Amino acid sequence: MMDFLTQCRAAIGEQYVLDTPDGMAPFLTDQRGRFTGKALAVLRPGSVEEVAALVRACAEHRVGLVPQGGNTGLVLGSVPDASGAQVVLSLARLNRIRQVDPVNRTMTVDAGCILQHIQEAAAAEGCLFPLSLAAEGSCTIGGNLATNAGGTAVLRYGNTRELCLGLEIVTPQGEIWSGLRGLRKDNTGYDLRDLFIGAEGTLGIITGAVLKLYPQPKACITALAALPSPAHAQQLLVLMQDHCGSSLTGFELMSRYCLELVAQQFPQLPRPFAGPHAQYVLLELSSSESEQHAVGLLERAIGAALERAAIDDAVVATSVAQSAGLWQLREHIPLAQAKAGKNIKHDISLPVSRIADFIAATEPLLDAAFPGCQLVCFGHLGDGNLHFNVAPPAGVSNEDFLRNQDQVNRVVHDSVAAFGGSISAEHGIGALKRNELARYKSPVELNMMRAIKAALDPLGIMNPGKIL
Numbered sequence: 001m002m003d004f005l006t007q008c009r010a011a012i013g014e015q016y017v018l019d020t021p022d023g024m025a026p027f028l029t030d031q032r033g034r035f036t037g038k039a040l041a042v043l044r045p046g047s048v049e050e051v052a053a054l055v056r057a058c059a060e061h062r063v064g065l066v067p068q069g070g071n072t073g074l075v076l077g078s079v080p081d082a083s084g085a086q087v088v089l090s091l092a093r094l095n096r097i098r099q100v101d102p103v104n105r106t107m108t109v110d111a112g113c114i115l116q117h118i119q120e121a122a123a124a125e126g127c128l129f130p131l132s133l134a135a136e137g138s139c140t141i142g143g144n145l146a147t148n149a150g151g152t153a154v155l156r157y158g159n160t161r162e163l164c165l166g167l168e169i170v171t172p173q174g175e176i177w178s179g180l181r182g183l184r185k186d187n188t189g190y191d192l193r194d195l196f197i198g199a200e201g202t203l204g205i206i207t208g209a210v211l212k213l214y215p216q217p218k219a220c221i222t223a224l225a226a227l228p229s230p231a232h233a234q235q236l237l238v239l240m241q242d243h244c245g246s247s248l249t250g251f252e253l254m255s256r257y258c259l260e261l262v263a264q265q266f267p268q269l270p271r272p273f274a275g276p277h278a279q280y281v282l283l284e285l286s287s288s289e290s291e292q293h294a295v296g297l298l299e300r301a302i303g304a305a306l307e308r309a310a311i312d313d314a315v316v317a318t319s320v321a322q323s324a325g326l327w328q329l330r331e332h333i334p335l336a337q338a339k340a341g342k343n344i345k346h347d348i349s350l351p352v353s354r355i356a357d358f359i360a361a362t363e364p365l366l367d368a369a370f371p372g373c374q375l376v377c378f379g380h381l382g383d384g385n386l387h388f389n390v391a392p393p394a395g396v397s398n399e400d401f402l403r404n405q406d407q408v409n410r411v412v413h414d415s416v417a418a419f420g421g422s423i424s425a426e427h428g429i430g431a432l433k434r435n436e437l438a439r440y441k442s443p444v445e446l447n448m449m450r451a452i453k454a455a456l457d458p459l460g461i462m463n464p465g466k467i468l
């Protein structure tokens with residue numbers, strides 16, 4: 001049997017098999033710098049056939065492989081473990097936009113395409129690819145699909161799953177399945193595509209995808225509302241949806257503490273209100289008609305919200321620059337948190353109707369267990385998704401506080417479970433939340449997941465140690 005790495009070099013060319021420490025280093029550390037794995041090699045194929053040849057080599061030699069796109073994932077899913085026995089399979093060289101079909105409103109792409117390039121290619125055809133997240137300049141569509149990424153436009157357009165019509169997959173046996181169908185209706189048996197979306201590379205490698213495109217909105221306007229409580233934010237969401245229907249594209253909740261943190265760390269950013277408020281909601285409306293139409297809709301909805309005392313105050317951006325300024329407040333929360341120190345992060349989802357009760361119930365539990373800890377609570381309220389991060393009390397060092405990670409997780413995740421929520425809304429499970437998954441999924445559900453994994457990947461070579 002040919003030596004494994006010799007077989008890989010023969011399949012994709014010597015220069016694309018990296019096995020020196022310097023060559024491999026950029027692929028081994030996770031996004032937040034929390035973990036650096038070891039690898040036998042980093043493989044950089046340039047075509048679907050090369051991916052398939054590498055997977056066949058891995059299967060033959062029983063080598064575990066870790067698919068990697070932009071390595072922006074937040075749950076240690078795209079880096080190898082510490083054994084040095086796995087390979088990283090980078091999809092970065094598969095970066096072609098294969099075809100745009102403006103009539104079918106679809107685009108067929110390689111999995112290694114950077115999300116921003118896909119957005120730009122859609123815009124060049126007068127279309128919109130609505131997936132948008134802060135990592136869009138470096139994450140890939142393969143990674144977005146493998147994690148079923150969310151982002152800022154889920155309320156209107158859905159998660160990545162909803163934006164995908166077809167996939168091309170290299171199976172764990174090294175076969176190529178071309179499911180690149182641009183069909184909106186296709187009831188021909190099990191939906192295999194949906195199995196691979198959100199599977200975090202544990203069932204096969206995504207090498208291509210057919211994506212849905214939408215008409216470009218004619219106008220997009222933004223407003224910031226100030227409110228007394230998360231319960232008022234829920235009320236505002238229903239009111240906005242009743243008034244604006246699918247024109248409502250963004251609905252982001254931010255607590256007073258979040259904006260205070262942003263103001264401390266980034267004093268140059270705008271402060272839209274004279275005084276503080278308990279909660280804020282960033283609203284975005286898109287219109288397929290005109291800016292006038294969008295402004296009219298928003299003003300009527302805000303008027304109704306003020307009348308019903310759902311909000312205390314609101315500012316509407318009157319220029320693109322003002323709108324960008326309001327979004328910057330939201331986007332700078334994670335950056336302000338990172339500048340201020342470490343915190344224990346949770347990426348949770350709940351039924352929208354239970355969010356206010358969840359926050360009201362969980363904050364006191366945290367405060368009782370870790371007196372003085374700071375809750376940094378913000379997120380895509382319209383999708384029921386909260387970033388529910390816990391920062392150390394004043395005077396407690398980051399290191400001392402982080403030792404409580406398991407106990408903090410227990411308080412938050414037990415409460416999430418009690419309110420019918422999920423411990424991962426967006427980022428996935430990876431290696432980081434494997435134990436949490438085992439704790440909160442029922443044995444029946446876990447057994448079905450294990451059965452699917454065993455059926456598709458009996459050798460267990462696809463991203464070993466992730467999810468299950």
Ligand SMILES: Cc1cc2nc3c(=O)[nH]c(=O)nc-3n(C[C@H](O)[C@H](O)[C@H](O)COP(=O)(O)OP(=O)(O)OC[C@H]3O[C@@H](n4cnc5c(N)ncnc54)[C@H](O)[C@@H]3O)c2cc1C
Pocket residue numbers: 031066067068069070071072073074077078091111112132133134135138139140141142143144145146147148149150151152200201202204205206207426427430463466
């Ligand atoms: C600043 C920042 C903001 C973010 N914001 C959001 C957000 O708003 N919403 C959200 O959902 N997520 C967000 N994320 C996390 C999100 O998961 C990733 O940014 C993105 O979806 C991952 O894409 P990637 O190409 O970097 O994948 P990677 O990090 O490389 O991989 C992620 C997972 O997918 C697997 N994988 C990658 N490519 C493939 C493939 N072709 N086939 C099979 N498996 C594959 C990997 O093995 C790994 O398990 C954010 C991350 C950062 C750093």
